[in-house]
Ligand SMILES: [Zn+2]
């Protein structure tokens with residue numbers, strides 16, 4: 001596929017009805033292993049070596065969508081509708097080996113998406129808000145709790161990420177390593193070449209959005225971001241991308257500081273094209289939605305489809 005082009009890989013939620021999760025095992029006598037083998041065969045047939053598989057595990061903001069304790073109209077509509085309107089806390093998985101963020105819904109992601117989490121080699125953490133990092137859950141990768149784990153999970157992030165993870169998990173090179181990343185300093189982490197860029201999000205820490213190069217493709221994982229700071233724009237102008245994932249936390253609400261809204265996403269798309277950062281307008285997806293937007297999945301599709309932007313949902317897999 002040409003750089004920047006994208007197509008829908010798999011829709012795991014299309015047959016879901018209210019409150020239902022996709023079965024962990026295929027129906028009938030088929031075992032989960034058969035399903036996995038079939039999936040691998042499909043991968044071999046349909047993907048070229050250069051493609052990046054971008055798997056959206058969760059697509060909600062901090063409280064989940066519907067919100068954990070929320071009784072607002074949007075949350076009650078989402079509960080009634082189910083399917084793509086049920087969103088868990090945000091994370092993506094790239095080619096099954098590179099994960100971004102470790103939200104509180106990770107165990108649900110493993111069950112729903114049939115993930116082999118032990119295969120993940122590198123974990124990039126954007127910042128320490130609880131919807132992006134729950135370090136206590138990572139203890140379950142240690143001996144006694146997990147068997148057959150044959151390589152360390154390399155955790156990358158800012159000072160607060162290292163401080164939250166290293167004392168808790170240890171740094172033994174068998175199960176975990178911890179690496180501090182600095183803004184705008186490129187690092188070859190094995191599964192990709194990554195550069196953390198600064199976001200306008202939590203002023204108490206260096207929140208990162210990530211420029212990721214893998215298989216000759218470049219991807220911007222752009223949340224939680226707000227409107228990008230000047231030095232991030234400058235860096236992106238010198239390092240164009242093939243695809244961008246942005247947040248649209250606030251929907252139609254005003255303001256582009258801390259989080260983005262529809263206006264912010266639209267303006268960034270235009271700036272990407274004007275400044276030669278992105279070649280194709282449609283090489284973009286939005287995620288990290290809040291119920292406070294008052295918008296359900298179809299509303300986001302209606303807002304973004306005319307711009308060629310994909311509205312992500314839990315379980316969506318794109319091939320870039
Ligand atoms: Zn968040």
Ligand SMILES: [Zn+2]
Pocket residue numbers: 066067070071072073074075076291292
């Ligand atoms: Zn709500």
Ligand SMILES: [Zn+2]
Pocket residue numbers: 127129201202224
């Ligand atoms: Zn945040």
